[in-house]
Amino acid sequence: MTKLPAAADVVIVGAGPTGLTLAASLTAGGADVVLLDKAAEGANTSRAAVVHARTLEVLDGLKVSGELVKRGVIVPTFTVRDRDRVLLSVPFDDLPTAHPYTLMVPQNVTEEILLGRLRDLGGQVHRPYEAVAVAQDEAGAIVTTSTGESVRARFVVGTDGMHSVVREQAGVGFTGDSYAQSFVLADVRLDWELSADEVQLFFSAAGLVVVAPLPGGRHRIVATVDDAPEHPDAGDVQALLDARGPQKTPARVREIVWSSRFRVHHRLADHYRAGRIFLAGDAAHVHSPAGGQGMNTGIQDAADLARRILDGTEDGYEAARRPVAAGVVEMTDRMTRAATAGNPAVRALRNTALAVVGHNASVRQKLAMRLSELTVGH
Template identity: 35%
Template sequence: MASGHRSILIAGAGATGLTAALELARRGHVPRIVDSDAGPVPLAESRALGINARTLALLSPSRVTDAILQEAQRIAHFRIVSGNRLLADVDTTTVPGPYSAMQVLAQGHTERLLLGKLSDFEVAPEWQTVVETVSHDPSKPRVTLRRADGSVETADFDIVIGADGAHSTVRKAVGIDFPGQALESSFYLADFRYAEPIGTGSVEINLFDPGMIGCLPVTRDVLRYISTLPDFESRIRHPARVAERVWASDFRIHFRRASEMARGNVFLAGDAAHIHSPAGARGMNLGIEDACWLGWLISEGREREYAALRMPAVQTVLKQTHQLTSLIAMKNPMAIAVRNLAVPFLLRIPAFRQKLLHGVSGYDTQSPPWIAGAL
């Protein structure tokens, strides 16, 4: 059967699933995409914000990148402060290529831009549609779907893509393990809207030794604060008068990856395949990267190569985010003192600084061969 005529089901219409659908649709496929939610992520509750240079390159053929750059805030500096001492100030615009290392746009906006481009191919998610079962024979996946009105459909697919999050029904149904660990401490976040526009060109981490508060822009008048400290809101130095507290949440960080990213004709992408700390803003980006690689490989008839190609990238990102999280969540006074001495020294070394920016940009994973000149 020609690759463009295979029946493909994508479970999950978040950023990863929508990207998979878009990459397949623009190559001539007509995938079905289903999601248990009623619509995309609410704009006020967007957890993922960072869009790195690799993602912008990957989304450029579909023209989603053009739309992102019109709405996103560019991050020009990454700063680390301990007390009144500036430990690091990294210029994130110095990476090679057409894009700076990081842009910021709420996940809900990113998903709506993907939905808009996907509609050009007359593909739309089937919302409030739940994947109930996937057959135990992944070489011939048979899927049972249940809609909000209670109706049930059972259908066979040539390919099933599980982009249905950390609690993936698809992953569990085909028996793929999801080993890993959770950090002992919790993280907390809150978004504040200000009465006037504020400077939005930098990300700053304030180290309280122990504990930290990170600050990054959401829009021109909204900042997100993320912290390891339960009382962090009382420690925030607001840059202007607060108009409203938009959203707050807390969560524990897990580091997990699927033991396999594919089994038979069932493939995992995004949080269904790997979860990790938000440090470095790699989560949504890595899922979009999975989706783009999978879309290309399916269209080339090479989907059997997916797991072998993607697992090294997943391992790289999990290692990097674990190291960054350990660096900012230190509690031992001696380790904190060593870190505060080492970080300024290391970042004065050009090779070390460029390696850090290379990772923040997403360029530490394999370059996509279908995009000419991609780094």
């Protein structure tokens, strides 16, 4: 445990991808930053694994995109199938960017690279320090930790997740709801005969399953179920693939590397700022994992807020970023409800509509721009 300084320009609470991006960006710009996290060490699980083109553009400014690409898997296509039938294929290789693809890289690797860059810039994460109170006055804000130590700063930023202490202390509402179903998340070693350069979403009468490549020959599996086991095992994942995945070339699960379950909320902070306090990442918005938008939106929040704090235009942060998150919450909610439709007639209509869309190059390009989040930056 490193001793906390008494004061800083900015105190950031939460050292996930959003907090690390914010801290590194501010430090690179010459700001004095204190980054706190209540965990004794960083995450060692893969969790969020999709890094989109716009996020890679943003992280080019921190000089970390190259290392992320080197350690990830480039995936140029997103495909939607009804079991063996291809309904829609969305290519990313014509996108107007230096990164015309989706990158699959485990979240712990993303955090490791961002932390390395922060350290190169002279910064660090202060662990384990749990923020328990945030107060503010005209001169700034004070964060008090569970150790009784306090740090005064010009600004405090909550990047401390869905259950944000900073957001609660600031009195900012978190409006929304949760989905009835739970999600299975698993990283597996798999005998898989379909394309290794696609993220594939399978529809079926039993529900959906997503299969995506990861580094090291692994695959990420995501599926909705009514009540997921706490730690899904190989049998659980195999049953999901048997019921929802390809039938002509069935997959076989050889090993579970890591698995978890989670429930998904769709919520948006009523405000992104309360006086000297700002919110970013999951502290400001949470939504369905459909499209892999969450971590990406948070990293982009961080880059925008860092630039604004450095050039004194922080008053524009909420107006710039809250509508983006509102759009993501709406889009992922529509995607999730369409993907989890239980009525056979609704499913048939959905599949027909997707097949029609799949034959329209202009619509496919618009979908690629939206999923890659390039509509935000271009």
